[in-house]
Amino acid sequence: MGNQPKFWLTSAGMFLLVIGTFALRAEEALVNLAANSDSQDEAWLGELMQVLDESTEIATKSRLNVDYVPGMVTVLQGRELETLGMRTVWEALALIPGVMLLQGKRGELFVGVRGFTSPFNSGNIKVLLNSSPMSRESSGLTSQALSLPIEQVDRIEFIRGPNALFYGDFAYYGVLNILTRQQTSQVTTRVDEHGTTTVSGLYADQSEDGVTRLSLNIAGVAGHSVEAPVGVNVKNDQQSAILMFAHRGFELTAQGINEDYAIDQGVSRDQHTETLIARQSLDLAHDAQLRFSLGYLNNDFEEGLEHFLGQVWEGRAELTWQGMERHQWLLQLSYTDDRTEQARRGLVPAPPDFRPRIIYDVNRRYYGISLQDQYEASDRLTLTAGLRFDHRDDLDQDLWSPRLAVVWRISEGHIVKAQYAGGYRAPTFWELVIPTYQKNLEPEKIGTSELSYIYRKTDQTLRLTLFRSKINNHINLIEPPPPVTFVNSGTSKATGMEIEWEQQWSPRLTSWFNLSYADSRSGLYPYLLGGEMIEKDPSTADWLGNLALFYRPTEHTLLAAYWNYVGARHAEGVDTDPEHRVALTLNLFDVWTQGMTLRFGVRNLLQADQRFLVSEPGRVTSSDFPDSLVWGQISYDF
Numbered sequence: 001m002g003n004q005p006k007f008w009l010t011s012a013g014m015f016l017l018v019i020g021t022f023a024l025r026a027e028e029a030l031v032n033l034a035a036n037s038d039s040q041d042e043a044w045l046g047e048l049m050q051v052l053d054e055s056t057e058i059a060t061k062s063r064l065n066v067d068y069v070p071g072m073v074t075v076l077q078g079r080e081l082e083t084l085g086m087r088t089v090w091e092a093l094a095l096i097p098g099v100m101l102l103q104g105k106r107g108e109l110f111v112g113v114r115g116f117t118s119p120f121n122s123g124n125i126k127v128l129l130n131s132s133p134m135s136r137e138s139s140g141l142t143s144q145a146l147s148l149p150i151e152q153v154d155r156i157e158f159i160r161g162p163n164a165l166f167y168g169d170f171a172y173y174g175v176l177n178i179l180t181r182q183q184t185s186q187v188t189t190r191v192d193e194h195g196t197t198t199v200s201g202l203y204a205d206q207s208e209d210g211v212t213r214l215s216l217n218i219a220g221v222a223g224h225s226v227e228a229p230v231g232v233n234v235k236n237d238q239q240s241a242i243l244m245f246a247h248r249g250f251e252l253t254a255q256g257i258n259e260d261y262a263i264d265q266g267v268s269r270d271q272h273t274e275t276l277i278a279r280q281s282l283d284l285a286h287d288a289q290l291r292f293s294l295g296y297l298n299n300d301f302e303e304g305l306e307h308f309l310g311q312v313w314e315g316r317a318e319l320t321w322q323g324m325e326r327h328q329w330l331l332q333l334s335y336t337d338d339r340t341e342q343a344r345r346g347l348v349p350a351p352p353d354f355r356p357r358i359i360y361d362v363n364r365r366y367y368g369i370s371l372q373d374q375y376e377a378s379d380r381l382t383l384t385a386g387l388r389f390d391h392r393d394d395l396d397q398d399l400w401s402p403r404l405a406v407v408w409r410i411s412e413g414h415i416v417k418a419q420y421a422g423g424y425r426a427p428t429f430w431e432l433v434i435p436t437y438q439k440n441l442e443p444e445k446i447g448t449s450e451l452s453y454i455y456r457k458t459d460q461t462l463r464l465t466l467f468r469s470k471i472n473n474h475i476n477l478i479e480p481p482p483p484v485t486f487v488n489s490g491t492s493k494a495t496g497m498e499i500e501w502e503q504q505w506s507p508r509l510t511s512w513f514n515l516s517y518a519d520s521r522s523g524l525y526p527y528l529l530g531g532e533m534i535e536k537d538p539s540t541a542d543w544l545g546n547l548a549l550f551y552r553p554t555e556h557t558l559l560a561a562y563w564n565y566v567g568a569r570h571a572e573g574v575d576t577d578p579e580h581r582v583a584l585t586l587n588l589f590d591v592w593t594q595g596m597t598l599r600f601g602v603r604n605l606l607q608a609d610q611r612f613l614v615s616e617p618g619r620v621t622s623s624d625f626p627d628s629l630v631w632g633q634i635s636y637d638f
Helices: 004-021 023-035 040-048 078-083 089-095 429-433
Strands: 073-077 099-103 109-113 126-129 153-160 174-180 186-192 197-206 212-224 234-247 250-263 269-285 288-303 306-321 327-344 358-376 381-392 397-411 414-425 444-457 460-472 475-478 485-488 492-506 509-521 543-554 557-566 579-589 596-603 610-616 619-625 629-637
Touching (some): 073 078, 073 089, 089 099, 089 153, 099 610, 327 429, 579 610
Antiparallel strands (some): 073 153, 099 109, 358 381, 397 414, 475 485, 492 509, 509 543, 543 557, 557 579, 596 629, 610 619
């Protein structure tokens, strides 16, 4: 308790510093606020208490209602996630049906999706930040974008299942697109009882005609990591920034995340990720549009003796044509040049006499061609068919990824959807190159079938989804004896269901609920090929559930309660009883002045034991994490 006065003074000072940075805009903003009878908070609070339609482009590249797109897409609004007390993108993903949070002993963030997990590449999902890759899947690194503060997020879009048609390699267990705030100016400070402080600021402006737009979205996290295991002291410093400039059909985006994760009982981690993306949209005719982009991604990762440094250049072109009646065609071309400048594989922790091998200048090049047709067979029936071709120079292989879907709007409130989609993941750098280049290694392939029924009315939405997934050509590790090598073997399967229910009980009470079940069988082998298969992934649970309640007792007060359920894991010899994690948040809007918001909350109110298991070749790691956490936040919208 002796450090509390210093802690609060430091936090207050940081908040005032950010306020000062935006002082030039404050006077103008106050005048505008006074001119408007309703604040921005009032507008979105009214929307929160309703069951609204959400739209997305992530599934088809054309904006559609999420219930009309092929497959199952979840959209989470950033303001609603703040209301629930979510701290990072990773925490918010637990709200998605079938998604399970996982974390390693060294703070690595993963997810499991529909009974499948992986201890690398964020759990083998494709992670995009503002529709651009923010991680090197070929390196096997976890995306830093998962730790992005919610204060920077406008919305989260997530496809459950593969979508290689548009996103190619590693759009495997799912596709995550994090869209950051670009519209309003805001400053925020959040503090918790462990001494972690999050400060963020957003500046947005545009020309009078709206043709030219500029936004800067920055955040910094400093202090003891909330995600550190029990008994481990971690200092986590993270900075993130997103700069966007747009003029007519041109857009330039620069994004960067820097993290320094220092552990007192182990090896620290230093990671930097930067991207630069230029996009241009052109109307070729009234029924034809062309979009093309060029992106640069740089990753620099160091943890103990392990080091990975590399860059990726990616060019992409998309042509949309509606020249045929009831048809919408989309042609996509992409080319990727993936260069690993330096790679050093280390052991964590490393033996005293261990000398890691260093590899320099490895290039992996590949291109893809996708073609999709959305055909409106009638006003109520839409058919979607697509096929992607990939050629990979690094593997000297050609790959095909299909997609076939139907959406039938039976009546005003009843929708039936069915889809089959395929995806693949190529071997990561470490699987392909260490200890020698294994060009005969093939990508893993996944195929998922879904059948969904959706019932919608003004104050209620119900969704029921049945799914079945199959993975072929698992990349399995053979060890010991040396040398370490990888081979393709084994098949995994998962079958399950997901239920979603959104309900507006009254103008002041709204609820979200979902429940998911996955019966999975893993085809991975622990180390030696020919041994017994894992069968059940030890880190997964069959049942997952969520319940969120929003109650608005007064115009400027909102109470939010959140319950997350994780069933017993399948690990043998590790006690993993079902976990019930409850969080409460009090939201106070327009405090003292319009645009000022105060939030107070507690995570894990029931102080349930929190245990994460991560399946690795030949073993399962188990980590316990702290109990309840009290926090507070203050923000101001200009």
